[in-house]
Amino acid sequence: MKKKRIRDYDIQIGSLQTGHLNSISDIPGVTVGHSTIDTPTHKTGVTVINPCQENIFANKLVASSYVLNGFGKTTGLLQINELGTLESPIALTNTLNVGLVQDSLVSYTLTCCKKDDTPISSYNPVVGECNDCFLNNIKERVVKEEHVLEAFANACTDFDQGDVGAGKGTICYGLKGGIGSASRKITFDGHDYHLGVLVQSNFGKTEDLIINGMEIGKNIKDKITPSVTDKGSIISVIATDLPLSSRQLGRILKRAAIGLGRTGSHVGHGSGDIMIGFSTANVIKSSSTSATMNLKILNEDLMDLPFQAVIEAEEEAVLNSLIAADTVVGYQGEIRYGLAPFLEEYLNV
């Protein structure tokens, strides 16, 4: 049974059109795969985002990052910022498994490069993380290389959202968070482009939750044992086929904070809030030997639409991560409820 999404409740975020799938996979080439670990003691997993269907190490993409709150352990941003390119799939997992997943990405990419004879001696793996220690026995670090490989094997355009993959154990606004995605369509000069967001949500206090302007969190707060502190993180992966320089992309990533804020976030101290973005419009071949290349970029005066798109998609992706998540019982018996029944009660549907 397909999970509901926030639009299924007649809640429309913003004014721009969504993409066909209303997800990050509206960007051609982007696929997402999960490996979910769901045992009595472990609620965690891995989610991978493939930015393209080629070996990205040999076909680097323009990339950027924005650190809204650096209280986090995401790896790979130094090189993204220096070179403005991404040469790795993006993997998401729990905080204490970052090293292991990073190591697994190295294995994975060495194998890919061996297959297609791409020379490789250095490599910049990108791993984002949220701390799921409330529901998951995080210190046992249950994620292994097999889970990373499974996530890659599962990658598709029609991926699950909610309490899956790296979102299996995360909590958001005191409810069950997880993986959520949304997209927007933008048309310039008759050409359709897309911008999509995928979040791993793990932040916020119940009372702060706002859904499309409705302060529904205050309503929910008395019905559950609320979160008392805003700990966690949110990783936002932002993809687009708009032609952008890394500087332009960075400007877009920064605006995602506005969408996040509209769901009620105060960007709490304990929450590592990181945006990682890439554009598929220009491919930088690692084998290229010509002295110069043409980078296709957007007329800077047209940036307002991408700004609006990322704000809307970020807000909707967070809400989708909540509405698609089922209730999960943690390893110590704690319950984190899915949003759906509360929203349905609130809306009388």
Next chain:
Amino acid sequence: MKKKRIRDYDIQIGSLQTGHLNSISDIPGVTVGHSTIDTPTHKTGVTVINPCQENIFANKLVASSYVLNGFGKTTGLLQINELGTLESPIALTNTLNVGLVQDSLVSYTLTCCKKDDTPISSYNPVVGECNDCFLNNIKERVVKEEHVLEAFANACTDFDQGDVGAGKGTICYGLKGGIGSASRKITFDGHDYHLGVLVQSNFGKTEDLIINGMEIGKNIKDKITPSVTDKGSIISVIATDLPLSSRQLGRILKRAAIGLGRTGSHVGHGSGDIMIGFSTANVIKSSSTSATMNLKILNEDLMDLPFQAVIEAEEEAVLNSLIAADTVVGYQGEIRYGLAPFLEEYLNV
């Protein structure tokens, strides 16, 4: 007649208590003064924020800045970021008068230092700006040193808001913007602290305006000739007596973007959105000769309340800049309406 503020309409932003004045002048020592230029061709002026009542060049304060959108001409941020201190009052004006006002701050501070025998040979003036060219004949650069001095002479804790000083000619969400302020009170260990925001608002499209979750902009849009592009800027001056390092203050400034976003901003391409902040809790005497000093700072684990405070105060300051502004007719006959009548109609009050 005192102008109304957004709380006078029973609109309460957030959940924290305001300071006594609900303005930046709740921070002890902070005063604000305006010089308003209001002629048929000129709608502009100067607003100065005094961070303390002493000569700030001799009594520097911990400071920081955050550039949300750098499409602006604010001066003085390089040194603030390098040294983490403010040694100047902050002046706001229109875009093309930044140089003149900067020059006037030099005159003003040289005079102050002469008076109290403070040695000075270098000085970092801080000037923020918005582009008021829609209502004001900006190219004539009507602001002169006398206006800067007048603004200083008018500085007080009970300053006007709305279409005054540097806010005389600005527009916000297609309505009349201007100067707005708000504050929040925070208590730690039985000690009351305050955090206040003052904005010069000049951004946004009418249809995007949100007031406390209500999408009132869509309602207003059809009643006026709306702004078609989001050009302008918003300068936010953020003051507090919380003991903070410049790094901690910088984290707070970054969150102001969330408050701004809750009023409907998309942080448009053409809008230079700059946050400048200072804390009055530590004074760095320029005459100090001891090798070390103790900087009193906040326990980092307590940052969530200041984060919430700045988000709420920023949102309310923007709304106050709108509600306190009267309708202004520009030099080419264009009208920008105050928000008050539209809000009253919307609320049926």
Next chain:
Amino acid sequence: MKKKRIRDYDIQIGSLQTGHLNSISDIPGVTVGHSTIDTPTHKTGVTVINPCQENIFANKLVASSYVLNGFGKTTGLLQINELGTLESPIALTNTLNVGLVQDSLVSYTLTCCKKDDTPISSYNPVVGECNDCFLNNIKERVVKEEHVLEAFANACTDFDQGDVGAGKGTICYGLKGGIGSASRKITFDGHDYHLGVLVQSNFGKTEDLIINGMEIGKNIKDKITPSVTDKGSIISVIATDLPLSSRQLGRILKRAAIGLGRTGSHVGHGSGDIMIGFSTANVIKSSSTSATMNLKILNEDLMDLPFQAVIEAEEEAVLNSLIAADTVVGYQGEIRYGLAPFLEEYLNV
């Protein structure tokens, strides 16, 4: 009589070839002009760098900046960093005249835009500064708009170096500093490119001066009244016709610090060390309305040569600023000697 340059002493910095003029004006379109104020009480002035021969406001260039030490008052960097473009000539002057010169650039550019019917309502003037208060009675702020205009009128490719323009009153390594320039030629795919540096030098302690590895400062120290503290600044303007993105250009600017360090600099606390760079290879027309554009950029794997070029040109530009400067007597009778006689004695020439 033409001033000598460091190469005239058989001192060859680095291994790359220089451009024809061995100055920033080797980059086609770049010209430099001075206005020198030399009276008994005033030793100061203005130097302007024209990045192109067209109206740059209508023909913006890719730009970047690097703040090595932000204890300075340079204006315009916020927008350069946000948009990656330069829309203004670059003017250099003394610290307390930054506002006035900024204001004069506004006048100048409004006039230019009026002449060629370029719409303008906003504008980002770029002004760098050094503090020449040791030789110049800086508090009297003698620079006026006429000096800025005179500097523009004097702009040419064969400009003077040493104690001229904004370098009239600066001191460097306890000697007379000033304006210096140098360039390097780089060939890729059979095409010659140039990278040039112009400095306004005003930093360093005598004993630290190193010339091409020779610790000549220790030798000079006992012959003069040395500088006791490293106060001042150095502004480096870096131009190139290499096709670069603003990110790539920023990487190049950062390396200029290495060249500076090789002359003996410790990047002292009191010295605002700022690099401002532009590339003339791509012109961004402000009138462009197409949705996308092609930005020609360099293959990132080829960055090592530009890195070496900027390091060598920066080192040589600083040395040229010293060797071309004549002895200057300050307004309070202090003497700052030119380097030439000391170097000649040291080299026995």
Next chain:
Amino acid sequence: MKKKRIRDYDIQIGSLQTGHLNSISDIPGVTVGHSTIDTPTHKTGVTVINPCQENIFANKLVASSYVLNGFGKTTGLLQINELGTLESPIALTNTLNVGLVQDSLVSYTLTCCKKDDTPISSYNPVVGECNDCFLNNIKERVVKEEHVLEAFANACTDFDQGDVGAGKGTICYGLKGGIGSASRKITFDGHDYHLGVLVQSNFGKTEDLIINGMEIGKNIKDKITPSVTDKGSIISVIATDLPLSSRQLGRILKRAAIGLGRTGSHVGHGSGDIMIGFSTANVIKSSSTSATMNLKILNEDLMDLPFQAVIEAEEEAVLNSLIAADTVVGYQGEIRYGLAPFLEEYLNV
């Protein structure tokens, strides 16, 4: 037999006094340990720097980082920059083993925290790396958790330098690089402080090597098969007991680039050049519950000496990494010579 250091050749870098050990372990509490992997196919290892003798997770230190060239994979800098603190020992290894070593640091720190009952659910491991693929069969990723633990077990103040630990397989200026260290003593108000640097050196072209101003690299170039490209990296760990804020520490780290440049570096494109620093003067207890704390910091006007200290120590640490390294034969038969015989020939000693 103790390895020689650059001072043993009467080569004195700069003018400040060294610490007693002339190494990073002059800072009280700092120890360094190696695990060296030296087999026919593997020349690599792990080096750990303990910033203090307590559990640093419970006793965080003020920290900062500076990215001179971000083409590298160092982890942990996001959180250091956000919070200004270090909560982890620093481990160095080869590029493709970063994930494994990061994972091992998690194990190590979980164990430490269990031992002394420190609550832990999140943790920011800091791992720096150089690419030793020229001498080491890097793709086999031979480093395992046991090596990390061995490095910790070996930690002491009198550690080896040269081709040891994470420096076993690195190359520098076409010679054998590795681990090097140096320190400087600074006295303020009668109190002695120390600043020390430890590098993992892996960068540079032979012809560029400069030793204390002598262009010895040009001399060596013809005697060996030189490096043709500047690939690699240099990680610099900088420790001090000076009381500093993270902002002040960051200013110091930035100057290390100058010392690096004086050895001949062009900060090549392919070299990830990262500075990580900490100050032991303030301990931030993770168990602290008081609302405020006093951070002891240095009078900003006194920063020139620490700036000079870091420049000198960085330069000397790089030279020590070269002079202490013995010749190593790589897994494919390539030879990288130690500097010592070349220097001795050059100096006729």
